[in-house]
Amino acid sequence: MVQLKHFHVVECKVVEEIVLMENLGEEEITPKVLFPRLECLKLNDLPMLKRFCIGSNINFPSLTVLHIEKCPILKSFIASSGIMVRQEIKEMDIDDHTAMHPLFNEEVAFPSLGVLEISYMDNLQIIWPNDFAVDSFCKLEIMKVEFCEKLISIFQSNILTRFQSLETLTLTNCGLLQEVFELQGLDFKETHAVTTIQLKVLLLINLPKMKHVWNKDPQGxxxxxxxEVINAVGCHNLKSLFPASMAKSLMQLENLGIFDCGLEEIVAGEEGEKAIARFRFPQVTVLLLIDLPGLKWFYPGVHTSEWPMLREMCMFGCEKVETLASGLSSFQETLQEGQLNISIQQPFFLVEEAVFPNLETLRLMNNQSIKEIWHGKLLGECFCKLKVLEVIICSNKSFSLSSFLQKLDSLEKLVLINSFLEEIFTYEEILQLGKHARILTQLKELKLSQLPMLTHLWKEDIEPSSIFQNLETLELSQCGKLKALVPSAVSFQNLTNMEVSECHGLIYLVTSTAAKSLVQLKKLSVSGCKRIIEIVASEGGEVNDVINFCKLAYLKLENLPNLTNFCSGSYSFEFPSLEEVIVEQCPEMKIFSHGVKSTPKLQRVKTTDEDEWHGKLDLNTTVHLVWEYTMTMPFVQSNVYIMYFTHFQYKYFLASTKS
Structure with missing residues (x-):
């Protein structure tokens, strides 16, 4: 066993002890070395295991990985022998049910241990003793504790200096855990050298009773x-994350994510603090605050914060946050105007200068109480690089994005979902900017969904904006009052993907003038629009007027009960790149269009999930055959819009067209 490097004991249902030691009656003075070359020890699913062994002064000199899982009655890794005999220890095992035993004690040394994983230890209450063997745990870098329902604490202040090498700490599903770092016993009056803990990653998951990460400010x-990374998930009793002094020292923090917690503030207030607190997070790139119904502000007192490297910010389910950000001077002016602190909601961020100069993605979801995103004069400077803006479930009717959007010169993606917005832009403000106002000139992707009050994307009598010139993706769904996408004069010259669904106010999709600008369109999908009659509306064009969808490869028309054809006018259409067409549940569509000239690449026309037409039929013939067969089938009622073709029936129709 001297050469043993890996030792795994798994699913042994009756094992009570791993190593049976000899000479129990003798006190060990010199360290006893067990398995001198052992590097990895795993104990898994041992329901009767009480201890690894009995002994004193035992050393595991080479052990670097220790994994203990599903050993529910394990009390101490090494049971101290002293002068007791084995029978006395057995009696202690039987009688001692209530005493709290640390998993590790001073009788065992792990001078090389780097990884410690403990999970599903149902009766574990304490991990560490008040004292350690010399050099034990000094090299521990990774620690994971999971599903230890009775564990009440992790680190006490008197032992924390031993864990200076710890870099990653993961705590998951420990139902009674109340704090991670128990510092209440520290005497802050004594002068003391500051101990630097190397902790880089802290993950706290499903700790419902946890009140504090640090139960006292560790300052000093x-x-x-x-x-570098802090994630807290499902910590419902946690009211704040950081003590104020600690938040001011997080110069290396890169990722901060808080999900489904009871937080009221990120940084706890300092007692008696009257000066303006200043926080700077020079390395944070991701800030995620999700499902925090009690969150009110970043810090309860007057403060400023700077986030120079922040690239992604998400706030989801933070109903008590009314204003995302405000300039410090603007907020102080509001207070000086006689409005009491009690009657005013502090913005989440208070800033003095351009604090989000590199922010690229901003997601605001389920913030039903947000009245405004920004209050102050620094808007253009603070969001100068914003590329993605998603606003979801902002149902407050007074909510407005207009002034905010006008300042976002770099915005490339805009997503608005589930709002009572009647218009995206306040056109009175646009008119004041003059004819040459440039708004969202870089926008490439626009997604609007569940906007039941939206009537238009752009007003007919307002001069066409550059907002649509670079647009590549347009997705609209459940916008019931939308009558038309855009005026005829609007150009979609760079649009490659258009998807429209459940917009029941639409009679047509685009005018013929707008259709001519769709020279880059590759994918077009229209579905579930009950009133739509045609895709391209006629504007009186002549027979020789050609509309060329030169790059369109995919076309889907689905569940359009009133659609009669692609276009009712006399235009000629060319589809030189069209490869796949899907026409489903369009019972009024007798032919595709009167003016289809060519579809040289068309390989497949689909009418249901099962039917694929691979023949060389043109679009008009195919669509008409589908309509004719549907109308003649005796079991199809007028209110059922299903087209069904078996393989045999498809062959029959194909043969009849050739004859």
Missing amino acids: FFSFQHL
């Missing part, structure tokens, strides 16, 4: 300045 005793 411990520094956690190397933290």
Whole structure:
């Protein structure tokens, strides 16, 4: 066993002890080395295991990985022998049900241990003793504790100095855990050298009773300045994350994510603090605040915060946040105007200068109480690089994005979902900007969904905007009052993908003039629009007027009960790149269009999920055969819009057209 490097004991239902030690009655003075070359030890699913062994002064000199899982009655890894005999230890096992035993004690040393994983230890209450063997746990870098329902604490202040090498700490599903770092016993009056903990990643998941990560400000005793990633999930009793002094020292923090927690503030207020608190997070790139119904502000006192490297920010389900950001001077002016603190909701961020100069993605979801995104004069500077804006479930009717959008010169993607917005832009403000106003000139992707009050994307009598010139993707769904997409004068010269669904106010999709600008369109999908009669509306064009969808490869028309054809006018259409057409549940569509000239690449016309037409039929013939067969089938009622073709029936129709 001297050469053993990996030792795994798994699913042994009756094992009570791993190693049976000899000479129990003798006190060990010199360290006893077990498995001198052992590097990895795993104990898994051992329901009767009480201990690894009995002994004293035992050393595992080479052990780097220790994994203990599903050992529910394991009390101490090494049971101290002293002068007791084995029978006395057995009696202690039987009688001692209530005493709290640390999993590790001073009788065992792990001088090389780098990874410790403990999970499904149903009766574990304490991990560490008040004292350690010399050099034990000094090299521990990764620690994971999961599903230890009775565990009440992780680190006490008197042992924390031993864990200076710890870099990753993961705590998951420990139902009674109330704090991670128990510092209440520290005497802050004593002068003391600051101990730097190397912790970089802290993951706290499903800890419903946890009240504090640090139950006292570690300032003056411990520094956690190397933290890079902090994620807290399902910590419903947690009211704040950081003590104020600690938040000011997080110079390496890169990722902060808080999900489904009871937080009221990110940084706890300092007692007696009257000066303006200043927070700077120079390395944070991602800030995710999701499902935090009690969150009110970043810090309860007057403060400023700077986020120079922040690239992605998401706020989801933070109903008590009314204003995302405001300039500090603007907020102070509001207070000086006689409005009491009690009657005013502090913005989540208070800033003095351009604090989001690199922010590229901003997602605001389920923030039903947000009245405005920004209050102040620094808007253009603070969001100068914003590329993606998603606003979801903002049902407050007074909510307005117009002034905010006008400042976003770099915006490439705009998503608005589930709002009572009647218009995206306040056109009175646009008119004041003059004829040459340039709004969202870089926008490439526009997605609008569940906007039941929206009547138009752009007003007919307002001069066409550059907003649509670079648009590549347009997706609209459940916008019931939308009568027309855009005026005829609007050009979609760079649009490649258009998807429209459940917009029941539409009679047609685009005018013939707008259709001529769709020279880059590759995919077109229209579905579930009950009133739509045609896709391209005629504007009186002549027979020789040609509309060329030169790059359209995919066309889908589905569940359009009133659609009669692609276009009722006399235009000629060319589809040189069209490869796939899907026509489903369009019972009034007798032919595709009167003026289809060519579809040289068309390989497939689909009418249901099962039917694929691979023949060389043209679009008009195919669509008409589908309509004719549907109308003649005795079991198809007028209110059922289903087209069904078996393989045999398809062959029959194909043969009849050739004859």
